[in-house]
Amino acid sequence: MSRILRRLTLLWALVATAAVAAAPADLVYRHGHIYTADANDRVVQALAVRAGRIVYVGDDAGVAEFVGRKTTVKDLAGGFLMPGLVDGHMHPMEGGVRAIGCNLKYDPLTVAEFQHRLQQCLDADRQHEPDGWLEATNWFQQAMLPSGTIAHKAMLEALKTRRPIVIRDAFGHTVLANSRAMAAAHITRESVDPPGGRINRDATGEPNGLLEDSAHAVFEKLIPAKTPAEYEAAARAALAEMAAQGLTTVLDADTPEYAMRAFAAVQKRGGLTLRMHFAPQIDIADMENPQAAVQRVMALRKRFDGGPIGIPAGLTLRNAKFYIDGVISGPAFTGAMLDPYLVNAGTAEAPRWVAGPSRGPEPYFATVPLGDLLTRLGKAGIDPHLHVDGDRAVRTALDAVALMRQTIGARDVRVAFAHDEIVHPDDYPRFKALGVYPVLSLQWGKPAPDTIDQSRDYFGPARFSILEPAGFLARAGAPIAYGSDWPVDALNEWFALKVGVTRENDPSAGPAYAGRLGDDPGLTAVQALRAITIMAARQLHCDDAVGSLEVGKIADLALLDRDPLSIDPHEIAHVQVRETVLGGKTVYRAH
Numbered sequence: 001m002s003r004i005l006r007r008l009t010l011l012w013a014l015v016a017t018a019a020v021a022a023a024p025a026d027l028v029y030r031h032g033h034i035y036t037a038d039a040n041d042r043v044v045q046a047l048a049v050r051a052g053r054i055v056y057v058g059d060d061a062g063v064a065e066f067v068g069r070k071t072t073v074k075d076l077a078g079g080f081l082m083p084g085l086v087d088g089h090m091h092p093m094e095g096g097v098r099a100i101g102c103n104l105k106y107d108p109l110t111v112a113e114f115q116h117r118l119q120q121c122l123d124a125d126r127q128h129e130p131d132g133w134l135e136a137t138n139w140f141q142q143a144m145l146p147s148g149t150i151a152h153k154a155m156l157e158a159l160k161t162r163r164p165i166v167i168r169d170a171f172g173h174t175v176l177a178n179s180r181a182m183a184a185a186h187i188t189r190e191s192v193d194p195p196g197g198r199i200n201r202d203a204t205g206e207p208n209g210l211l212e213d214s215a216h217a218v219f220e221k222l223i224p225a226k227t228p229a230e231y232e233a234a235a236r237a238a239l240a241e242m243a244a245q246g247l248t249t250v251l252d253a254d255t256p257e258y259a260m261r262a263f264a265a266v267q268k269r270g271g272l273t274l275r276m277h278f279a280p281q282i283d284i285a286d287m288e289n290p291q292a293a294v295q296r297v298m299a300l301r302k303r304f305d306g307g308p309i310g311i312p313a314g315l316t317l318r319n320a321k322f323y324i325d326g327v328i329s330g331p332a333f334t335g336a337m338l339d340p341y342l343v344n345a346g347t348a349e350a351p352r353w354v355a356g357p358s359r360g361p362e363p364y365f366a367t368v369p370l371g372d373l374l375t376r377l378g379k380a381g382i383d384p385h386l387h388v389d390g391d392r393a394v395r396t397a398l399d400a401v402a403l404m405r406q407t408i409g410a411r412d413v414r415v416a417f418a419h420d421e422i423v424h425p426d427d428y429p430r431f432k433a434l435g436v437y438p439v440l441s442l443q444w445g446k447p448a449p450d451t452i453d454q455s456r457d458y459f460g461p462a463r464f465s466i467l468e469p470a471g472f473l474a475r476a477g478a479p480i481a482y483g484s485d486w487p488v489d490a491l492n493e494w495f496a497l498k499v500g501v502t503r504e505n506d507p508s509a510g511p512a513y514a515g516r517l518g519d520d521p522g523l524t525a526v527q528a529l530r531a532i533t534i535m536a537a538r539q540l541h542c543d544d545a546v547g548s549l550e551v552g553k554i555a556d557l558a559l560l561d562r563d564p565l566s567i568d569p570h571e572i573a574h575v576q577v578r579e580t581v582l583g584g585k586t587v588y589r590a591h
Contacts, residue, residue, distance in 0.1 A: 023050065023068075024050075024066055024067060024068025024069075024070065024071050025048035025049055025050045025055055025056070025066040025067070025068070025071050026049055026050050026051065026070075026071065026072065026584060027048070027049040027050075027071070027072045027074070027555070027584055028046065028047070028048045028049075028063055028066055028067055028071055028072070028073045028074065029046060029047045029048075029074050029076055029081055030045060030046040030047075030060045030063050030073065030074075030075060030076065031045060031046075031060060031075050031076050031077055031078065032045060032046070032076025032077075032078065032079050032080065032081050033045075033076075033078065033079070033080050033081070033563055033566075034046070034047050034057070034076075034080075034081045034082070034549065035080065035081070035082040035083075035529065035549075035565065036057060036083075036548055036549040036550065037082070037083050037529065037530055037533040037534040037547065037548040037549065038057075038534075038548050038549070038550050041526055041530070042057075043565070044057055044058055044059065045058070045059045045060045045063075046058060046059060046060050046062065046063035047063070047081065047549060047555075048063055048066040049555040049584045050066075051311070051584070052311035052554060052555055052583040052584040052585075053311070053552060053553065053554055053555060053584075054549060054550065054551055054552065054553050054554075054555050055551060056551065057549055057550060057551060076559075079559065079560070079561075079578075080559070080560045080561075080562060080563040080564070081549075081557055081558070081559050081560075082529065082533065082549075082557070082558050082560065083248075083533040083534070083546070083547055083548055083549055083556060083557065083558070084246060084247065084248025084249065084274075084533075084546070084556030084557055084558050084580065084581065084582065085245065085246045085247045085248065085249075085493055085532050085533065085558055086247075086248070086249040086250070086482075086532060086533055086534075086536035086537045086540065086546065086547055087242075087247055087249070087250040087251065087482065087483055087484050087486075087493070087532070087536065088250075088251050088416065088437075088439045088481045088482060088483040088536035088539050088540060089251055089253045089385070089416070089418045089439045089441070089483020089484070089485055090250055090251065090252065090253065090483060090484050090485060090486040090491075091172070091252060091253065091254065091485070091486065091487060091488075092235070092238040092239075092242065092250060092252055092259075092276070092486070093231070093234060093235060093238065093252065093255070093256070093258075093259035093262065093263075094172070094487055095238045095241065095486050095487040095491065096233075096234030096235055096236070096237040096238030096239075096241075097137075097226070097231075097234045098137040098138055098487050099234070099237045099238070099241070100230075100233065100234060100237060101135060101136075101137060102118070102121035102125075102134060102135065102136040102137065103136070103137055103138050104117055104136055104137065104138045104139045104140070104167075105138055105490075106138050106140045106143075106170055106489065106490055107140065107143075108140060108143035108144070108145050108449065109140075109143070109144060109145060110144075110145045110146075110149075111144070111149065111155055113145075114139075114144070114151075114155065115155060115158060115159060117136075118134075118136055118156070118159055118165070118167070119159055119160060121134060121136060122134060122159060122160070122161045122163065128163065129161065129162065129163060130161075130162035130163060131162075131163065131164075132163055133163065133164050133165070133166065133181070133222070133223045133224070134161070134163050134164070134165045134166070135166050135167075135168065135223060136165070136166075136167045136168065137167075137168045137170075137487075138168075138170050138487065139167050139168065139169045139170060139176070140169070140170050140449070141169045141170075141174060141176075141331065142329055142330065142331075142449045142450040142453065142454045143448075143449035143450075143453075147449065147453040148453065150210075150331050151167075151176050151209070151210065152176075152202070152208045152209050152210065153176070153177065153178050153179055153182070153207075153208060153209025154209075155176075156176065156177075156178035156209065157178060157179060159178075162180070163180070164177075164178065164180040164181035164184055164222075165177065165178040165180070165181055166181050166216075166219055166223065170487070170488050170489065171327050171332075171488050172488060173212060173213050173326045173327045173332060173334060174210060174211070174212055174216075174327075174332050175210075175211045175216035175219065176209050176210055176211075177209050177211060177216070177219070178209065179209075181219070181222075182207060182209065184222055185218040185219060185222060186218075187199060187207050187211070187218070188207070189201070189205050189206050189207065191207065193215060194214045194215055194217075195214065195284050195285075195364070196213050196214040196284045196323065196361070196364040197211070197212055197213040197214030197215030197216070197217070198211070198212040198213065198215055198334065198361070199211055199212075199215050200212065210331075212326060212332055212334050213323070213326050213334060213364075214284070225258070226258075228258075228261065228262065228265070231258055231259065231261070231262035232262045232265050232266060234262065235259070235262040235263050235265075235266050236266060236271060239266065239271070239272070239273050239274065240273075241491055242273075242274055242491070243273050243274065243580050243587050243588035244577060244580070244588055244590075245491060245492075245493045245494075245577060246493070246558030246560070246577040246580050246588075247274055247493070247580070248274050248275060248546065248556035248557075248558070248580065248581075248582050249274060249275040249277070249536075249537065249540065249542065249546055249547075249556065250274060250275075250276060250277065251277040251278075251279060251319060251385070251483070251540055252276060252277065252278050252279060253279050253319075253321050253385055253387075253418060253483070253485075254279060254280075254281045254321040255278040255279055255280055255281075255321075256280075257280075257300070259278075260278055260300070260303075260304045260315070260317075263276050263315060264304060264315060267313065267314070267315060272312075272313040272314075272315075273313060273580075273582060273587040273588070274313055274582060274587070275309065275313055275314060275316070275542070275546065275556075275582075276313075276314075276315050276316070277315075277316045277317070277318065277319060277540050277542075278300075278304060278305075278315065278316065278317040278319070279317075279319035279320055279321040279385050280296070280297055280300050280317070280320060280321065281320070281321045281322070281323075282297070282320050282321065282322050282373060282377075284364050284365065286373065287365065287366075287369040287373070290369070290372055290373050290376055291376065293373065293376075294373075294376045294377055294380050294382070297317075297320050297377070297380070297382055298380055298382075300317055301317040301318075301382075304317050305317040305318070308545075309542050309544075309545035309546065309554070310554075311554060311583040311584070312583060313582055313583070316542070318381070318382060318383055318540070318541055319382065319383050319384070319385045319416075319540070320377055320382050320383075320384055320385065321385050321386075321387070322364075322365060322370070322373075322384060322385070322386045322387065323364055323386075323387045324336070324363050324364055324365055324370075324386055324387060324388045324393040324396060324397050325360065325361060325363055325364060325387070325388065325389050325390050325392075325393035326360070326361065326389065327389055328360075328389045328390050328421050328422060328455065328459075329450045329451070329454040329455045330453075330454035330455070330458055331454065333358065333360055333458070334360055334361055335360050335389040335390030335393065335421070335422070336359065336360045336361055336362065336363045336389075336390040336392040336393040336396070337359045337360050337390045337391060337392050337422070338359070338390075338391045338392045338395065338424060339355070339359065339463075340355040340356050340357065340358060340359050341356050341358050341359070341360065341458045341459070342354060342355060342356055342457060342458050342459065342460050343355075343356035343357075343458075344457070351457070353457055353458075353460065359392065360390055360392070363392060363393050363396040363397075365396070365400070366396070367396050367399045367400050367403070368400075368403070370396070370397065370400035371399075371400040371401070371402075371403030371404050371407075372403075374400055374401060374403075374404040374413075374415070375403070375404045375407045375408055377413075378404060378408050378411055378413035379408065379411070383413060383414045383415065383416070383539075383540075383541055384413070384415050384416070385415075385416045385418065385439075386415070386416065386417050386418065387418050387419060388417050388418070388419060388420060389419050389420075389421045389422070390421070390422055391422045391423055391424045391427070391463075394417065394420060394422075394423050394424070394427055395424065395427055397417060398427055398430050398431075398434060398436065401415050401434045401436055402430075402434060405434060405435070412541075413435075414435070414437065414538065414539055414540075414541050415434070415435065415436045415437065416436070416437045416438075416439045416481070416539045417431075417436055417437070417438050417439065418439045418441075418483055418485070419439075419440070419441060419444075419485070420438045420440060420469065420473070421444065421467065421468055422459070422463060422466065422467060422469075423466070423469050423472075423473065425466065425472070428469070428472055428473055428475075428476035428478065429476045429477065431473060431476065431477075431478035431479070432476060432477035432478050432479070435479075436478070437478075437479050437480075437481045437535070437538070437539035438470075438473050438478050438479075438480055438481070439481045439482065439483040439536070439539060440468075440470050440473075440480060440481070440482060440483070440500075440531070441482075441483060441484060441485045441488070441489070441496070442470060442482060442496045442497060442499055442500030442523070442528065442531070443484070443489055443492070443495060443496035443499045443500075444468050444489075444499075445467075445468035445470055445499055445500060445503050445517055445518075445520065445522070446499045446503060446504055446505040446513070446517050447504075447505050447509070447512075447513040447514065447515060447516075447517050448505055448509065448513050449513075451467060451468075451517060452512065452513060455467065464518060465518045465519040466518060466519065466520065467517065467518050467520075468517060468518070468520060469520050470500055470520060470522065470523055471520040471521035471522045471523055472520050472521070474523060474527055475521070479535055479538065479539070480523070480527060480530075480531045480535060481531055481535040481536040481538070481539045482496070482497075482500075482528075482531040482532040482535070482536055483536070484496060492573075493532065494564075494572055494573055494574070494575040495573040497525075497528045497529070497532065497564070497572050497573075498569060498570060498571075498572035498573035499573075500522060500523045500527075500528045500531070501522050501523055501524065501525055501528050501569040501572065502516070502522060502569050502570055503516040503517045503518070503520060503522045504516055504517075504570070506573065525564055525565050525569060525572070526565065528572075529564065529565070533547050533548060534547040534548045535547075554583055555581060555583060555584040556581065556582055556583065557579075557580070557581035558577055558579070558580055558581070559577070559578045559579040559580075559581070560575050560576065560577060560578060561575065561576040561577075561578055562574075562575055562576075576590065577590065578590050
């Protein structure tokens with residue numbers, strides 16, 4: 001930089017600073033512990049906001065000049081303020097829809113309890129007999145009791161109804177259907193598995209009611225769609241739940257068009273209380289005509305993207321979602337693995353776990369066509385967001401990103417890999433090298449039915465020891481971001497952050513799930529907070545506007561009832577949000 005240019009830059013900075021300080025602020029916070037999530041992770045005393053943007057971050061003495069006659073001054077009295085939370089992977093429309101339907105609430109259930117809950121839903125909805133569909137959600141199939149119970153259609157046939165029934169598991173990858181539902185979908189013993197899916201069968205070859213991934217997509221055309229008003233109501237329910245968590249920016253990772261329309265309707269009526277990023281899905285069939293897939297995404301972007309991030313809550317479409325595999329845990333075992341899942345060649349009393357015949361499915365996208373799609377999207381200004389659970393899916397996707405990077409050059413394409421539940425250690429450093437953001441559902445990194453009962457023995461000690469590798473990836477320099485995957489789990493961001501640090505379940509889970517999960521060291525509290533603020537904002541390509549508290553950025557804030565950086569990490573789960581602020585205006589206040 002020339003001497004003249006340096007002087008001009010310095011002069012501009014001085015003028016800009018003077019302009020910022022020239023007028024009183026609309027809102028001032030002082031006497032607090034304010035975590036900025038900036039490059040130095042500063043904790044300061046005071047912050048000032050004018051016209052929805054931050055104009056001062058520093059000590060109490062310095063903020064005094066921003067206080068005028070009309071300035072609202074909030075004394076934090078030592079309270080904790082931080083950037084509004086950024087959730088880099090969730091399904092908010094699905095969360096809202098589940099909240100207002102037949103909901104199994106993630107509970108561990110015996111077969112009798114499972115049937116009782118479903119019968120209650122049926123009895124409360126008798127007007128839809130005999131032909132109306134029943135959909136139930138938030139079924140935690142990995143926690144069926146006793147451990148190892150495998151659901152099948154006979155459990156549904158015993159219910160007092162003639163209705164077609166579809167039970168959706170909480171993970172979103174498995175459906176249990178009764179015979180009438182499968183008949184409507186023409187699923188028979190002659191049916192073949194679709195690409196990216198599996199029809200589970202009994203010992204005679206008959207479909208047993210369990211359908212994995214794309215195998216249950218057929219029901220989307222059979223079950224009557226909700227009305228626009230119902231979807232808008234679900235959107236509002238989701239927004240209320242998210243605001244109470246301190247969320248101000250989220251990614252809807254796999255956004256159907258009806259969800260885009262619903263959130264756009266809420267925005268039009270002035271009810272949008274956070275910044276919503278959309279990611280339409282790229283389907284397996286899109287490999288046949290990749291350019292048409294990109295054009296479809298760009299057409300949706302033209303309709304629903306609101307442009308640069310501004311002060312009011314807006315809608316953004318800058319991402320596209322891929323599924324590279326399913327889920328690694330049983331009973332599905334649809335995660336794509338480098339080595340086989342283990343099977344018990346002994347007995348329940350004297351188990352002998354050996355390599356079985358399955359490594360899960362082939363990755364749903366092969367490396368070369370996936371690399372081509374990623375490249376086309378990147379050139380169009382769309383950031384790819386990939387679901388990868390198993391280590392083979394991760395490696396396939398990393399190889400595809402390497403092809404994209406070779407082709408696309410220095411273009412700023414921010415690739416996200418969601419979940420990454422098992423990653424081969426050789427691939428840890430590749431995330432940093434290839435600029436891939438692991439977007440981790442930190443709450444999964446604990447002893448629980450899905451990790452202990454439905455994973456441990458099937459993976460063997462070596463793989464089980466590196467399950468949910470947040471700390472290992474962080475040590476390798478990967479840019480860790482956070483995504484809850486709500487409603488796969490109940491929306492509880494603070495419990496997830498606690499698990500990310502401690503690798504422990506809540507004591508109420510019982511002695512079977514006590515202690516730490518695996519050998520992963522976990523994250524520090526600062527790393528966890530960065531994952532749910534600035535790092536998630538970076539992977540969403542909006543860190544120039546939100547994600548940290550810095551002069552010039554938008555004032556998206558979360559006021560907490562305690563300091564998660566100073567308390568016992570186990571207490572992070574009990575953090576309560578007192579207030580959520582979007583663009584300088586309160587959108588949630590605890591009662």
